[in-house]
Amino acid sequence: MKIIFIRLINCVLILMLGIEVYSQDLRIYQTPLEWNKERDSLTIEYLNKRHGIHQDDATIVPTMVVVHWTANDSYEKTMAIFKSPFLNGRPELLNQSRLNVSSQYIIERDGTIFQLLPDTIFARHTIGLNYCAIGIENIGSNSMPLTKKQLNANARLIKYLSAKYPIKYVIGHHEYGQLKNTSLWKETDLNYFTNKIDPGDKFMKGLRRKIRKLKLQKLPTNE
Numbered sequence: 654m655k656i657i658f659i660r661l662i663n664c665v666l667i668l669m670l671g672i673e674v675y676s677q678d679l680r681i682y683q684t685p686l687e688w689n690k691e692r693d694s695l696t697i698e699y700l701n702k703r704h705g706i707h708q709d710d711a712t713i714v715p716t717m718v719v720v721h722w723t724a725n726d727s728y729e730k731t732m733a734i735f736k737s738p739f740l741n742g743r744p745e746l747l748n749q750s751r752l753n754v755s756s757q758y759i760i761e762r763d764g765t766i767f768q769l770l771p772d773t774i775f776a777r778h779t780i781g782l783n784y785c786a787i788g789i790e791n792i793g794s795n796s797m798p799l800t801k802k803q804l805n806a807n808a809r810l811i812k813y814l815s816a817k818y819p820i821k822y823v824i825g826h827h828e829y830g831q832l833k834n835t836s837l838w839k840e841t842d843l844n845y846f847t848n849k850i851d852p853g854d855k856f857m858k859g860l861r862r863k864i865r866k867l868k869l870q871k872l873p874t875n876e
């Protein structure tokens with residue numbers, strides 16, 4: 654009787670641990686950006702002016718994930734940058750697009766995943782592709798390379814997103830120019846483009862190895 658009881662306890666423990674590991678794999682902390690009327694109307698304005706997409710809400714159908722680094726060293730600093738609905742300190746862009754930058758996700762250096770916006774709500778993080786792309790910002794920079802825990806967290810998050818949405822492409826921000834001459838690129842000003850180095854080939858190579866079973870589309874080599 655005692656042995657059966659201990660075995661039962663073991664079974665329950667294994668079951669509990671299993672659930673714990675499973676839920677840890679997908680643990681996403683919700684720290685939403687405030688969605689107010691200004692952010693809503695600036696987003697609709699951006700979709701209209703920059704992407705040439707005329708719609709009366711801020712929704713997207715995600716078919717792509719763009720991976721970034723923040724070029725700063727903390728979640729708090731990144732949230733402070735994203736907080737305002739208005740793009741600060743770039744008056745030259747005022748007539749074109751006043752919407753602030755943001756992303757749907759931030760991943761901390763220890764692999765903690767924060768969600769800032771729903772997956773199907775627009776965020777401004779990648780010229781030409783925001784209208785279809787979920788953005789993942791990783792805390793790090795050229796001098797502070799992204800960590801192995803971030804790599805694993807990105808892979809887990811992308812697998813989870815691919816199960817929910819028809820994700821066809823996962824790209825690094827530094828690769829986005831390779832989509833410029835495709836039908837995916839939607840930017841009304843063909844000269845509006847900035848060269849990016851985040852998150853770099855090494856990180857994307859490691860990430861693609863971890864998500865290869867998703868059978869995503871390869872980037873065109875048109876450059």
Ligand SMILES: [Zn+2]
Pocket residue numbers: 720721722778826849851
């Ligand atoms: Zn970026």
